[in-house]
Amino acid sequence: QVHLVESGGGLVQAGDSLRLSCAASGDTICISDMGWYRQAPGKERELVATVGSGGATFYVDSVKGRFTISRDNARYTVSLQMNSLKPEDTAVYYCHSEGCGYNFWGRGTQVTVSS
Secondary structure, X not given: OEEEEEEOOEEEEOOOOEEEEEEEEEOHHHOOOEEEEEEOOOOOOEEXXXXXXXXXXXXXXXXXXXXXXXXXXXXXXXXXXXOOOOHHHOEEEEEEEEEOOEEEEOOOEEEEEEO
């Protein structure tokens, strides 16, 4: 079992920045890919960005050039630097990891961007 705990959400204005962090504990040997998903009210959860254990990254088109994902393999953490935030970025952001055949999720952190 892997436990993921997010931090760093909040209320900001359009154009501002936020940094989300996620710390993993438990069976961390299982962790391979790590990433962030988000779910806005009334919408399905969507992938935002992922980073592999070797550092390869993926971003959904809507955040390319604005968000940067990074991870610290020694500390089992993953971060999401979010710049130039837009109201449409408002959502609950969930940390995710996969490994040993399982998917693990954090409880989520709210990000609200006002116009």
